[in-house]
Amino acid sequence: MTTVTQTPPPVPLAPSAPAAPRRTSRMVVARRKEVAALVIPSLIPILIFSVAPLLNGVYLAFTDATLSRNSSNAFTGLGQFRKLFGDALFLESFKIGMIWAFSVTLLQLAAGLGLALLLNANLRFQGVTRLLALIPWAMPPVVVAIMWKMLYNPNSGPINGAIRLFDPGFALDWLGSFGTALPAAIIVGVWVGMPQTSITLLAGLQQIPDELVEAAEMDGASTWSSFVHVTLPALRPVITSITSLNFIWNFNSFGLVYVLTEGGPGGQTMLPMLFAYNEAFKYRDIAYAAAMGNVMVLVVVVLLMFYLWTQFRTERED
Amino acid sequence: MALTRTRPATRGAQYVGLAAYMVFLGFPLFYLLMASLKSTQQLASLDVWIFPRSLAWSNFSEALASQGIVRATANTAIVSLTTTLVVTVIALPAAYAMARFRGRLRLIGTGYVLVSQVFPVILIIIPLFLILRTINLNDSLVGLTLVYVTFCLPFALWMLQGFVAAIPVSLEEAAAMDGASRLTMLRTVVFPLLVPGTVATAMFTFVSAWNEFFFALVLLQSPDNFTLSRSLALFVGAEGQVRLGPLAAGAVLASIPSLVFFAILQRRLTGGLLSGAVKG
Numbered sequence: 228m229t230t231v232t233q234t235p236p237p238v239p240l241a242p243s244a245p246a247a248p249r250r251t252s253r254m255v256v257a258r259r260k261e262v263a264a265l266v267i268p269s270l271i272p273i274l275i276f277s278v279a280p281l282l283n284g285v286y287l288a289f290t291d292a293t294l295s296r297n298s299s300n301a302f303t304g305l306g307q308f309r310k311l312f313g314d315a316l317f318l319e320s321f322k323i324g325m326i327w328a329f330s331v332t333l334l335q336l337a338a339g340l341g342l343a344l345l346l347n348a349n350l351r352f353q354g355v356t357r358l359l360a361l362i363p364w365a366m367p368p369v370v371v372a373i374m375w376k377m378l379y380n381p382n383s384g385p386i387n388g389a390i391r392l393f394d395p396g397f398a399l400d401w402l403g404s405f406g407t408a409l410p411a412a413i414i415v416g417v418w419v420g421m422p423q424t425s426i427t428l429l430a431g432l433q434q435i436p437d438e439l440v441e442a443a444e445m446d447g448a449s450t451w452s453s454f455v456h457v458t459l460p461a462l463r464p465v466i467t468s469i470t471s472l473n474f475i476w477n478f479n480s481f482g483l484v485y486v487l488t489e490g491g492p493g494g495q496t497m498l499p500m501l502f503a504y505n506e507a508f509k510y511r512d513i514a515y516a517a518a519m520g521n522v523m524v525l526v527v528v529v530l531l532m533f534y535l536w537t538q539f540r541t542e543r544e545d
Numbered sequence: 546m547a548l549t550r551t552r553p554a555t556r557g558a559q560y561v562g563l564a565a566y567m568v569f570l571g572f573p574l575f576y577l578l579m580a581s582l583k584s585t586q587q588l589a590s591l592d593v594w595i596f597p598r599s600l601a602w603s604n605f606s607e608a609l610a611s612q613g614i615v616r617a618t619a620n621t622a623i624v625s626l627t628t629t630l631v632v633t634v635i636a637l638p639a640a641y642a643m644a645r646f647r648g649r650l651r652l653i654g655t656g657y658v659l660v661s662q663v664f665p666v667i668l669i670i671i672p673l674f675l676i677l678r679t680i681n682l683n684d685s686l687v688g689l690t691l692v693y694v695t696f697c698l699p700f701a702l703w704m705l706q707g708f709v710a711a712i713p714v715s716l717e718e719a720a721a722m723d724g725a726s727r728l729t730m731l732r733t734v735v736f737p738l739l740v741p742g743t744v745a746t747a748m749f750t751f752v753s754a755w756n757e758f759f760f761a762l763v764l765l766q767s768p769d770n771f772t773l774s775r776s777l778a779l780f781v782g783a784e785g786q787v788r789l790g791p792l793a794a795g796a797v798l799a800s801i802p803s804l805v806f807f808a809i810l811q812r813r814l815t816g817g818l819l820s821g822a823v824k825g
Contacts, residue, residue, distance in 0.1 A: 269635045
């Protein structure tokens with residue numbers, strides 16, 4: 228949005244057209260009018276409901292605004308940020324967000340790559356699996372959370388039910404106990420996000436020419452070594468881009484964990500977005516929440532730079 | 546990949562792996578479906594039997610009767626359909642401009658699309674809440690629709706401009722040679738060719754709006770305005786009192802439209818990811 232107009236990404240996404248015949252200024256004006264007419268209906272809602280709020284959100288972090296209607300919104304400089312970095316709860320939530328985003332992203336990648344390879348290997352029943360892989364993606368996140376809450380239910384849930392076959396009396400509340408809540412939520416995160424990763428990786432796999440892999444195997448390379456030396460390097464651009472985007476999405480995730488645990492027990496699953504949501508709409512401290520948002524943006528920007536850099540490199544290699 | 550040379554042992558391992566994925570991905574869905582048909586007694590007991598002891602279709606009628614589900618479904622449908630309609634109408638011309646007038650516009654457009662997909666929405670929702678409150682549109686379906694339109698736009702623009710770019714420019718040039726104005730040319734050449742792409746984009750927009758939760762959570766306060774996700778989440782919060790059967794039934798019902806659209810879009814989806822992910 229705004230950041231883009233300030234620093235256009237260093238990606239030659241639009242190779243400039245070869246020197247066109249010089250246009251008269253009247254033609255340029257006419258063309259601009261035409262473009263404006265086409266773009267303005269989209270531009271207006273974007274400016275009012277996306278760009279303006281974003282700028283305002285960045286600014287709010289430097290004030291003492293609250294949700295109350297007669298909040299003074301006085302400028303307070305870096306005050307909110309000072310408070311933020313002295314707030315043990317925030318630091319803890321940031322750490323949980325990092326653990327969550329790292330684990331979910333890595334497991335999504337590992338599991339997604341496994342599934343992509345299987346879907347690419349000419350087996351039977353792939354159609355069913357591929358369809359199953361699309362469903363988590365299509366379902367409303369709230370429904371996914373409800374479903375997993377039922378699976379994890381300490382009494383009626385089938386997970387504990389299966390364990391009780393061996394250990395009658397077992398009644399662990401997976402989402403409600405210290406130590407298990409975050410891993411349990413991470414598994415749900417992987418369930419939701421792995422399919423998309425795997426379909427993307429599958430698309431990448433299908434771009435690799437068969438001859439490349441065949442040639443390697445002709446040369447006596449084992450399946451494993453042709454995977455490591457041919458398949459993985461060919462997938463590298465897809466892997467780096469999907470991983471950086473997944474990390475950002477996971478770091479920003481909200482709905483799933485909100486419905487699963489509301490950040491509990493005892494803040495064990497308090498992702499940064501949940502923390503900021505609580506600050507803004509439960510404790511009504513919107514300036515403080517905005518400061519959190521600003522810090523989260525920094526994380527995103529760094530990762531986005533990395534993403535664009537890898538894209539740039541790929542494009543140059545092509 | 547060198548299909549003929551795969552050893553039986555490797556093949557076997559591959560099938561075991563595939564089966565594991567099928568269980569991991571499929572079991573939760575299957576369980577939810579079964580739970581929606583189980584009696585309250587079975588769901589409340591320690592009974593591990595995965596199938597319903599007796600089919601409790603009443604869960605569905607109960608879900609529909611109670612919990613304001615009908616109201617919420619109507620709200621969700623109205624918001625999603627309006628969002629889809631508005632997004633499609635305003636995104637079409639802009640996507641056309643993005644695809645055809647390359648250069649700075651396309652660069653900025655692409656950048657905006659990318660950034661909008663990764664921004665922490667908390668920064669936007671706070672001022673948005675304040676703006677909507679000022680014009681009395683928070684806690685209203687109109688306000689929610691405005692927000693959905695804005696947030697579904699980038700992805701719709703991105704998809705549509707891809708479909709426009711796939712139409713050969715030469716077709717338009719031929720029409721221009723024949724003396725067609727830009728408007729006539731759009732109407733007679735471009736839009737007819739864009740119909741399948743537009744339908745796919747519209748479905749995606751509908752699904753995103755239908756599934757959305759965060760904005761609905763923040764903006765909607767009165768139960769009369771709740772969308773499906775919003776009201777289902779409410780009942781999870783009150784888990785102690787709520788009966789799991791009807792909740793599961795409601796969850797199943799809430800996912801049907803998205804699942805239907807995704808099934809229709811499956812092919813296009815994989816194709817889109819292919820070009821999107823690999824070429825970046």
